[in-house]
Amino acid sequence: MRRHELTDGEWSVIAPLLPNKPRGVARVDDRRVINRILWRFRTGASWRDVPERYGPRTTLYNRFVRWRSAGVWDRLLDAVSAAYDGDLVMIDSSCVRVHQNGAAIKKGDFDRCMGRSRGGLTTKIHAPVDAEGRAIRLVLTAGQAGDAPAAHALLSDVRAGSVLLADKAYDTDAIRSQTASRGAFPSIPPRFTRKQAFPFSPWLYRQRNAIERFFYRIKQMRGIATRYDRLLENYLAALKLVAVRIWIKTS
Template sequence: MARRRYELTDKEWLIIEPLLPNKPRGVPRVDDRRVLNGILWRFRSGSPWAEVPERYGPSTTCYNRFVRWRKAGVWDRLLSAVPAGFNGELVMIDSTCVRVHQHGATAKKGSFDHGMGRSRGGLTSKLHALVDAEGRPVGLRLTGGQVHDACEAEALIADIPEGATLLGDKGYDSNAIREAAAARGVWANIPNRSNRTQRYGFSSWLYRQRNLVERFFNRIKQFRGIATRYDKDPANFMAAVKLVCARIWCAA
């Protein structure tokens, strides 16, 4: 059977396979590559888990393994292991809003942060990202859609190597962000807001590269299960984002 375009290539599988748990417990288990392709199909299509085609094995197996590996930190290790060629000289920061589907908006209220909030687009989540000079993800954060971009910037800046240049739009023009960047030896090439009294140096030529972070968002949103959030649990949604991001690194 021919490989479908959203399934893992041989190159991607060669990189990912050694990073997956491999402890069979007596009962023969569904092939990991087959299950991963089923997980990717679910997020690519945005369909319910129950509609995962039989060619990928039982849908319950795809869901259970996805959640079990998320709890075991497999998706985190996968994303942290593959970026061996991180280009840290130039990094871009930005965020994108993700509409929360009605199926994902039924989580029980309480002290638990579901990463959802009201914004102009209704109930949304916001994905904050830091990408390198090749448009590959370096850092990710999830908040409610009403959270300002600058609120997550300092946490993402902690992932930037010393001596790098940070590109961001005017939403990141704050003294706190510039100071956090400077503390790491990072130059924040951010346009000055019109009401700023203390002006900072800015290169419009370098700033043109910031579109790479927009391309990154467009790329991951080709997966309908990421462009629209169907998952109640923010950890499951972020696990899917990390899996797709790992594929971006594998394809580099």
């Protein structure tokens, strides 16, 4: 087995979750195809530069896109993240640079979640993670977008009795109110402009380094640390596949 390829243990979890009713000609081995997808995003290479030992590049790309459209990558993440116990959830975001190939504009392009920020043309990854630094969900916005607006959609992952950890960017009345309405406790440091005092646990807040470790781990993949994909859906699908591996390795 070569570096970064799926181990037997990882494959035993992923294999039952893949489509198992191929029609027509027998398809190329699923494990080999996923290993090739992982190689592409691990190295940041183009699809056509993936080694031939993994099979035809058209098969790889078509399988990746077809499964994305069918929701296969979504179901993988949903299945492995079902182990989330809900006691602790952390929310944060991280920006990635968009490569000039990914920034190419074609007719019919709409919102591709790219925007100008201090780092140039960027995309921002938003994620809630559990205490082990495993992503429960992933959302993308343009790089200059604020953290708090994107958090509202992610707060559905906060369960009653749990604790939400976030930095000062998430200190808004709306987020505190939404978290409390779900029966959870927001441990968020107040902005210096706040006049009202809020309960806050510095000890719990130190556990927030788990989400920093999550972003560090996914950015070990060069094709994730820099966005080469023009299509938002393809980049998000790759993020979900990487997040699935993190869940399996740490479970």
